[in-house]
Amino acid sequence: MIDETTPPRVDSEVGPLRAVLLHRPGNELKRLTPRNNDQLLFDSIPWVDRAQEEHDAFAEVLRGRGVEVLLLADALRTALSDTRAHAAGVHAAVDERRLGVDLADSLRSHLSSVSPEVLAEALMAGMTFEELPAAEGVSLVRLMNHPNDFAVDPLPNLLFTRDSSAWIGDRVAVSSLTMPARVRETAVLDLIYAYHPWFRHASRAYGAHSAPIEGGDVMLLSPGVLAIGVGERTTAAGAESLARSVFADGIAHTVLAVPIEQTRATMHLDTVCTMVAADAVVMYPLSRDSLTAFTMRPTDDGSMKVEGPAPFLTAAAEAMGIDRLRVIDTGLDPVTAEREQWDDGNNTLALAPGVVVGYERNVETNARLEEAGIEVLAITGSELGSGRGGPRCMSCPIRRESI
Numbered sequence: 001m002i003d004e005t006t007p008p009r010v011d012s013e014v015g016p017l018r019a020v021l022l023h024r025p026g027n028e029l030k031r032l033t034p035r036n037n038d039q040l041l042f043d044s045i046p047w048v049d050r051a052q053e054e055h056d057a058f059a060e061v062l063r064g065r066g067v068e069v070l071l072l073a074d075a076l077r078t079a080l081s082d083t084r085a086h087a088a089g090v091h092a093a094v095d096e097r098r099l100g101v102d103l104a105d106s107l108r109s110h111l112s113s114v115s116p117e118v119l120a121e122a123l124m125a126g127m128t129f130e131e132l133p134a135a136e137g138v139s140l141v142r143l144m145n146h147p148n149d150f151a152v153d154p155l156p157n158l159l160f161t162r163d164s165s166a167w168i169g170d171r172v173a174v175s176s177l178t179m180p181a182r183v184r185e186t187a188v189l190d191l192i193y194a195y196h197p198w199f200r201h202a203s204r205a206y207g208a209h210s211a212p213i214e215g216g217d218v219m220l221l222s223p224g225v226l227a228i229g230v231g232e233r234t235t236a237a238g239a240e241s242l243a244r245s246v247f248a249d250g251i252a253h254t255v256l257a258v259p260i261e262q263t264r265a266t267m268h269l270d271t272v273c274t275m276v277a278a279d280a281v282v283m284y285p286l287s288r289d290s291l292t293a294f295t296m297r298p299t300d301d302g303s304m305k306v307e308g309p310a311p312f313l314t315a316a317a318e319a320m321g322i323d324r325l326r327v328i329d330t331g332l333d334p335v336t337a338e339r340e341q342w343d344d345g346n347n348t349l350a351l352a353p354g355v356v357v358g359y360e361r362n363v364e365t366n367a368r369l370e371e372a373g374i375e376v377l378a379i380t381g382s383e384l385g386s387g388r389g390g391p392r393c394m395s396c397p398i399r400r401e402s403i
């Protein structure tokens with residue numbers, strides 16, 4: 001059970017983690033085939049039962065360290081039991097451009113009558129044309145689509161709860177996701193934050209803004225200091241809009257925009273760098289000397305100024321008010337470094353300063369972290385990792401203690 005009496009709040013990457021939003025992979029993963037996996041952003045076809053086992057083990061590691069785990073599917077079902085949320089959920093599921101007016105009407109009327117559980121399943125796992133309810137009359141759209149085509153797209157990347165929303169202080173930013181396969185996740189998270197009792201009074205950061213921002217690019221370096229990766233997913237417009245929004249809300253005083261290479265291997269800032277202590281990061285060695293940052297700060301007249309670029313580590317330390325942001329020296333040779341970066345070796349989830357969760361397969365990175373005094377709680381991710389995301393990607397912290 002989640003303690004809903006304590007309000008959400010996150011103002012660092014490493015403060016003791018108390019509550020987290022995870023998504024236990026479900027039937028949406030069973031939609032992946034060799035024909036659609038690229039488009040749906042998976043690198044192979046996961047063995048779903050094993051992925052669920054791996055995820056259950058991940059959740060147990062967190063619970064074992066005193067973290068409350070809120071599962072996204074439960075949260076969505078709870079939210080959808082509100083009739084207004086149910087209506088909004090039906091609206092989010094039905095794409096009239098794809099189905100045409102008649103089929104869209106018939107699907108809307110069907111989904112309006114189903115339980116919150118069935119609607120939640122349709123929103124997460126999608127629906128094929130074959131699964132649509134039988135309807136009177138002729139539908140060209142139905143005839144011309146293969147029974148296994150999607151009438152409602154599945155959302156296999158819900159697993160990566162980090163990207164679809166991010167808490168900044170006591171506010172939540174629901175992401176505006178870039179890739180077509182993930183765009184509808186915004187609607188799911190919107191429903192949860194608007195209608196789940198725990199979040200009903202939570203204020204939004206980034207409100208009605210729409211320039212792309214993904215949570216994997218948003219890093220809370222220290223209270224009031226954000227780093228935002230700008231690359232394949234988050235755009236410069238997204239980073240600037242989020243910066244203006246957090247300055248206006250008074251929840252940050254400095255935002256660093258960090259250019260990252262626009263490749264799949266480095267799709268988010270947290271694929272190359274995550275925090276493992278209040279003054280330390282683990283970082284892909286090849287990024288160490290090349291990462292830079294533009295520094296944004298608010299001005300007295302309500303606008304903002306931008307400085308830089310400067311080396312990331314220097315700009316970050318200055319913004320955080322510390323002498324140095326340490327990089328745990330993994331000292332890996334370039335080939336091992338590249339292999340372990342691809343397998344999310346740098347994508348750790350901090351449960352407290354100096355305690356992180358990492359994939360067990362990243363043997364070398366984990367060993368170097370341990371040598372540096374960082375406790376690594378190793379989890380299996382052979383199937384979970386097929387979507388190209390590690391422990392940080394798979395978790396959206398909702399409550400952390402201050403450090």
Ligand SMILES: NC(=O)NCCC[C@H](N)C(=O)O
Nearest residue numbers: 041160216268387388389393
């Ligand atoms: N923060 C992250 O790096 N998240 C991983 C997202 C993986 C997902 N398959 C995607 O391509 O969006």
